[in-house]
Amino acid sequence: MKYGLIGRNGRMGNEIYNLFSEKGHQLVFSYDKSGEFFEEKPEILIDFSLPEAFNKVIEYVDKFKVPLVIGTTGLDENQIKQLHEISQNIPVVQSYNFSIGIQVLLRLTKLADSLLKDVDIEILETHHRFKKDKPSGTAKMLKDVLNKDVNISSIRVGNVPGDHTVYFGTLGEVITISHRALSRRTFAEGVLKSAEFAIKSIAGFYTFNDVFNLTIN
Amino acid sequence: MKYGLIGRNGRMGNEIYNLFSEKGHQLVFSYDKSGEFFEEKPEILIDFSLPEAFNKVIEYVDKFKVPLVIGTTGLDENQIKQLHEISQNIPVVQSYNFSIGIQVLLRLTKLADSLLKDVDIEILETHHRFKKDKPSGTAKMLKDVLNKDVNISSIRVGNVPGDHTVYFGTLGEVITISHRALSRRTFAEGVLKSAEFAIKSIAGFYTFNDVFNLTIN
Amino acid sequence: MKYGLIGRNGRMGNEIYNLFSEKGHQLVFSYDKSGEFFEEKPEILIDFSLPEAFNKVIEYVDKFKVPLVIGTTGLDENQIKQLHEISQNIPVVQSYNFSIGIQVLLRLTKLADSLLKDVDIEILETHHRFKKDKPSGTAKMLKDVLNKDVNISSIRVGNVPGDHTVYFGTLGEVITISHRALSRRTFAEGVLKSAEFAIKSIAGFYTFNDVFNLTIN
Amino acid sequence: MKYGLIGRNGRMGNEIYNLFSEKGHQLVFSYDKSGEFFEEKPEILIDFSLPEAFNKVIEYVDKFKVPLVIGTTGLDENQIKQLHEISQNIPVVQSYNFSIGIQVLLRLTKLADSLLKDVDIEILETHHRFKKDKPSGTAKMLKDVLNKDVNISSIRVGNVPGDHTVYFGTLGEVITISHRALSRRTFAEGVLKSAEFAIKSIAGFYTFNDVFNLTIN
Structure with a gap:
């Protein structure tokens, strides 16, 4: 074009x-x-x-x-x-x-949430040291699609472009869905x-x- | 009951x-x-x-x-x-x-595969040293739902009950979906x-x- | 004996x-x-x-x-x-x-800390939902050997026996050292x-x- | 200067x-x-x-x-x-x-190897789809410092600059040491x-x- x-x-x-x-x-x-x-x-x-x-x-x-x-x-x-x-x-x-991947992450998170019962959910996001806000906007979007009171942990190290992980833990197993941005x-x-x-x-x-x-x- | x-x-x-x-x-x-x-x-x-x-x-x-x-x-x-x-x-x-979690993993894998284009997919499974077969049956099930020629890597260390990870990588991001068994x-x-x-x-x-x-x- | x-x-x-x-x-x-x-x-x-x-x-x-x-x-x-x-x-x-592995984790953490400059350090610990205290005693031991004001994030999901990860991030790379307990x-x-x-x-x-x-x- | x-x-x-x-x-x-x-x-x-x-x-x-x-x-x-x-x-x-981090990874790997007995060791490396050689040169350096017959798994997805992980697994715990390059x-x-x-x-x-x-x- x-x-x-x-x-x-x-x-x-x-x-x-x-x-x-x-x-x-x-x-x-x-x-x-x-x-x-x-x-x-x-x-x-x-x-x-x-x-x-x-x-x-x-x-x-x-x-x-x-x-x-x-x-x-x-x-x-x-x-x-x-x-x-x-x-x-x-x-x-x-x-x-x-980001296409973040759209996919949101959909996967919604699906996992709908399939799992008696499950603990937590969100972890990791970004570079220069990022001032905690938690990240994307972590908030994840929390929004879950529509629950989910704990968000934030890690700030070095120059990480942006990682997001959603944990789903039952008494027998843990499922994690992660997204990692490589570049713009x-x-x-x-x-x-x-x-x-x-x-x-x-x-x-x-x-x-x-x-x-x-x-x- | x-x-x-x-x-x-x-x-x-x-x-x-x-x-x-x-x-x-x-x-x-x-x-x-x-x-x-x-x-x-x-x-x-x-x-x-x-x-x-x-x-x-x-x-x-x-x-x-x-x-x-x-x-x-x-x-x-x-x-x-x-x-x-x-x-x-x-x-x-x-x-x-x-395992309920493995059923969820299969569904998440299918959804991610249907949503992502121009993506490389790989499977990683980690089990205890006593497991003789490589790859694990569950890794084969994952490959089956993907219905593609996907590479499977197998790690055998210590007494790990069973981890499975599916990687989806594009040029800008990586999505991983993981399942970890904690016990029977x-x-x-x-x-x-x-x-x-x-x-x-x-x-x-x-x-x-x-x-x-x-x-x- | x-x-x-x-x-x-x-x-x-x-x-x-x-x-x-x-x-x-x-x-x-x-x-x-x-x-x-x-x-x-x-x-x-x-x-x-x-x-x-x-x-x-x-x-x-x-x-x-x-x-x-x-x-x-x-x-x-x-x-x-x-x-x-x-x-x-x-x-x-x-x-x-x-735990032998925790002793090893402490020594690895000390070594990495002594080798890396201009580095951000964070600790992440993940345990089962029944664990009441945050952060874990082991996370505190890690912070003690680092002898620095290090942020500790705590995740509580399902029945995880206990994971600990120390992150070291510079502007070009991230090193993580992790310990995962499988059982008693x-x-x-x-x-x-x-x-x-x-x-x-x-x-x-x-x-x-x-x-x-x-x-x- | x-x-x-x-x-x-x-x-x-x-x-x-x-x-x-x-x-x-x-x-x-x-x-x-x-x-x-x-x-x-x-x-x-x-x-x-x-x-x-x-x-x-x-x-x-x-x-x-x-x-x-x-x-x-x-x-x-x-x-x-x-x-x-x-x-x-x-x-x-x-x-x-x-890379400073790779030097640190090599030293941590050597230390962990010297401290742990009855341990299974494996190496995992993940790189972008364009990388032709398997395993990576750095994975070979890791194997060299271990001076053992260690299995190396290679994952090729998307545009990952380069991840390396060394697994140490005993019957009760798993220690992993990972390095992730973010950029040149x-x-x-x-x-x-x-x-x-x-x-x-x-x-x-x-x-x-x-x-x-x-x-x-």
Whole structure:
């Protein structure tokens, strides 16, 4: 596909550019602090920038009238509302987490919980020393799908990108389901799936959960 | 429930007796090398003995006309055939593995496999030094549900009762699903579920997979 | 060796009896709630009973005048003092933890700590749901040998006998050292090593650390 | 320190440049396919390039007469011989593996092996799908320090940079020692240690094992 990328030079921008190039997709437009690059009208717009650039994103959506995949974090309520408005005319995929594996982990956790009785459940998450928040957002998502008062333990060592483990223990056995992120590449893969999804979809507001649900069928 | 137990003094017999007592069930009949104990007609017969005692099992089934849960290993074809015959009149649950966790592991493995694309899958099993066969039967069951040519690694150390791990690795993340047996108690729990299932079922031949399917709904 | 066992019918008493029999050692004396069994004067006395039986232990030590290995927990200060007194005449090995693997874990932890710089260290311990205290005594021992303010996470699931892991994370790598108890048998092995040590030692008060130090040379 | 870097634009060259900058060291000379950068005579030369550039490395060593840290792989016998020759006049540190954690893993493995008796030992290594060789070189190093016939299992999934685990199992417990590489940064850290070591050393031929031995004292 021919795609446009807002936030091209950021960490995620780079990951997306590398993966999309590897898969044969062509960057025909980008926008960043350093300015605009325009070769051709893109088939889809991807935004991984900052909330400050949001007006610019809306401007480009208006101009190109193509689907939008947006992973920029820290959007305020009004900005989310604007996304819902433009989704009446184009497909918008918005999410704070584009990891396929985390979606799988959530589903496995739900299934294990539904199958096991008289079971103790605990969550363990391990991240790098620079992560300030405890527990991680993903650990909270796991707790939410379990819908129970589950204890979460947090380990902070070195430079671990992010591990999550859910323990299910009965008196005779222990089942653990673990997810380990290796790099940001996995998020770029989720963005690619979202872009492919958006291009084929009718106008509407979607999350990565919708993308995942459809791509697995 | 009031139950009868053939093979009362074996390792599994003991585990079953302990768990059933703890849960308030009452042993009213037993048979073992040391002889017969009879207090009352049982509501269900459980057999964890040896193939040599099979005729005695059939005899007691004829006498009491109650459901049978049988976990005796090493039955020959003819004995299995006899079980199918008596299952026309009573519910029979026959299995070589009564672990609930292994059933859960199989289902989680199937779900993960169906959700993940471009993924490498490997199986690792760890058992005690006395285990002669490589790979374990359970590892083969995992490979069967995956229905793929999956590599199995086997570790033999000390006295580990049995660990199984399935790895799913993509370029960005790794998901692992693990099962660890702590003791034979887990098998006794599966027997209890099977007994409860059998008492409520119509005549027929069932496996532990059927028990598990129904008890989770 | 010909040994005497006080607390023969307890959980640890049983484990000790089974291991010692397997290794060809002979029970020639025992004492328990049910009474005394005497066949011959033992070469060594082992006590895994209760503080209430302590006077009886001292009585038998006076009578047989043989070395003592004592693992009874909950002794009070005065009882420990009495052990020190009788250790002027016979070898006494006293400990609350006879696990060889835990001694190894402590030494590995110390070595890793001395070798790694700019490292984050965390401890994780997992035990069965019945364990009331958090963190485990062994986790505290690990923290003590590290002699640092190390975070300890505690997981309580099912019937896990006891796992301990120490994490060492730098910006490029993670080293983990883990210990997993499989059963009480490991403690019986430590008792056997202690008995062999005591028989060959001169009078004195020893701990399992001393036993371990000498048996590894 | 003021350092020179041959192979500046390679993967390892980049990692080294980033870490050294972060720690306040100054690149004053570099050489790469794109040409030479010279600001000042360096205090040390680091080479992570290709065997084809070896003559250029020797040329710069002759010119600057400063210590050399060389991690270039694939050197032939004659090139290694030349390194030994120049090490009569300057300190040379040569190694194919600059990971501190692997050195620690080797020492922990040796210690555990010396402390445990009647133990089964196995090695497990996990790497990305692109790794062709089985088992990994590091797994072989582990087997070498154990100096025993130890089974090695190899798992190849996704994009795992490299995990190594050594299992020690007795009849009562299991000890595992694991190393997980997170990125190439760890190798850059080993190079920095080697550079600091080389600057303070007298002329001679050293390996990373020597660096590690001295820096830990």
